[in-house]
Amino acid sequence: MGSVTKRGKKWRLKVELGYDANGKRRSPATKTVEAKNMTEAKQLLAEFTTEVKSGTYLKPTKISFERFTKIWDEYYATEELESTTRQDYNYLLNADINVYFGSFYLEEISLFLLKKYFDEKKESGMSPSSLEKRHRVLRSVFKWAKKWRFIKEDNMVDIPTPRVPRVRRTVYNNSELEAFFATLLVNDKILLRHKVIICIFLSAALRKGELLGLDMEEDIFIDESYIIVRRSLQRTKESGYKLKQTKGGLERAVPIPAFVCELLAEYQKERLREKELCGESFKTLTDHNGIEVSLLFANADGKPFYPKTINQFWNRHIETYGFKKITIHEMRHTAATYLTDSIDMKTLQEFLGHQKFETTANTYSKSTDERLKKIGLKFNNLDPTKKSQM
Template identity: 30%
Template sequence: MPNIEKRGKRSFRLTVEVGTPGKRKVERKTIRVEDSSLLKTTKKLREYLEAEWYTFKNEIEAGLYIKPQLRTFRMFLNDWEEKYGVKSLDESTLETYDYIVNKEILEFFGDMELEKVQPIHILNFLDDYTKNNPDASSSSVHARYRILRDIFGKAADWKLINENPVAAIKRPKVTYKEYDIYNEEEIKSIFKLLDQEASLHHRVAIKFAFTGGFRRGELLAIDENDLIFNTNEVRVDESLQYTKKYGYRFKPPKSKSYRTITLPAEVMKEASLLLKEVKKNKLMLGELWKGCPEDKDKLLLFSGDRGKPLYPTSLNTWWDRFVKRHDIKKIRLHDMRHTHATMLINQIGKIPGFNIKSVSQRLGHANVKTTLETYTHAFKEADTLVADAISNLLRAK
């Protein structure tokens, strides 16, 4: 008969004896019943507990049961990555997880017994990280919180621990840092310098970044089939990712933000010239042409040596050298997207039918809320301009 003992309102201890006479082995395991409906009916509760007891007994007899107190965070991490991480997380996300876990989290939690990790330990880890990294952004703190929540959440789902200790900790608030952008006069000056000295390849790439607001991965994934020259449109249907483990991969854009963006005619004209250059280069190289790992015939607009995808940071490196050489205010490549977004926001109300939803869709945000949270500063400036315009109107009256 199953040996089941009630320990609390929702907790029960299962006791199993296995082995031969004289070599009996006793194992105990405490489980928590989360489903409140089971507690209302004695029959259903008994059936549930007996099923858990027999599962527990079979694990012991098969040698598959590991006592929770013997399972360290480090031991569980291997199961988590193999059974969940590799199967469920994006490759680049998993690479980020691995980096943070191996560099910081394992040092703190590695040898701790899984079931003994308490909310206070999570708080201590996050506090230590903040103290040791005073310049860390709020998103960095949140990233560590999220990783721990995901890992311990799976341990709770798989009933290796009674509850997720991270669930008791309030999610760290993410505050978006103010970003640097260029105004229209600065952009005109930069475009003039690009026309004077930059190669066609870099000239078009930077102009695309400013006028299309592409994410870096989206920019580097643009191929011949994405360019619609008769309407001056660019289709965003992929994003280029690079990880040490898998190399270059083409993935759906962030939040699956498939969209088509219209660019200025003069920029698309230069893109047409660049595409002709790429095609000519492929023809000249012949068998030496490498192309993309997954598709040799895929013709990228911004390709590297012999048609191969560009390394993700290559454009950043070129841009840093360009602004330094010309003593231009330095902004990140991603800030070109912010510059583009701010220019869009300033057009709200000036172009009929153009609104915040239009901005959000062009940027490829998951929803309007993301746009509002990310570009709060730009909206405040635009709001001030509106107030000034109303004030001038009242004075005129």
């Protein structure tokens, strides 16, 4: 049942919603429209009634954007996002996005206002990668606002994703890699722990969190020459250290070369001695499956390394011995690049722990400088001037 009431130059539409389970009358659905006359107003009422009865009508909700982001964080981000990702998203919301949109009601944020925000950020000199991160946060917030029926339309769908230029990663080529290991393995000044960390970063191509999440006994198989990657160590200001599932939620077995196994076996014995000396004071962490983990790469008492510790000793080593500056994560890319000539992309995907084949193919199917040079040399064989000189 519906009714139309003229209010000045506009018309108020009202559709009754009946009674709830307790017999209490529900508040009617209302809408104010413009119409030329009663006939047109009644036609609009019929359309509004259909919208209400079909369940597509969304009652306007007066909630600020900032208030909704708190709901989004509690009911989506906390449960679904990695702790480090959630921390990054909330930093962008609190430091920037809420400053701009926070006082607006959620339903007031139009496509034009969103476009204006990104245009202003771009004009201020913000980098494409920073724009893309903000786009990602806003896409998530508005996606869930629509799913939970706080808004009818998700205007972020029509804001194009900022294009981030592909950054060419710096890696060691084969000769640089050989020189690096020649220095690393014979140098007695480098701690055994540091040697093992660097060797595993390269030969197993692990992410830093995966390396720091290894158990000193359960994940190490010296006789079979492999390790099992089951979890990843993460640290946030809010929750401290946590052992989470790996990126993509995949466990994988990773082969380890013989010379690394020798170092790893020596280091494992060292860690087991440290654990025994600590006794009950040795610290363990519980992973996402409730399993107690004694970290392989940690302080003597089992407490996790501060994440930047590895970056610091890595940078110190490459500076001390004069090697090309690359990040510790770029050692993972160095390993993958080193293997591209030897194994197929599907095997490389499994080795790296990529959830999607496209990630591996798009990143590592590009030719290296050395292979590009070989292409040029190959076509040199077609040079007719060289044949005439033979």
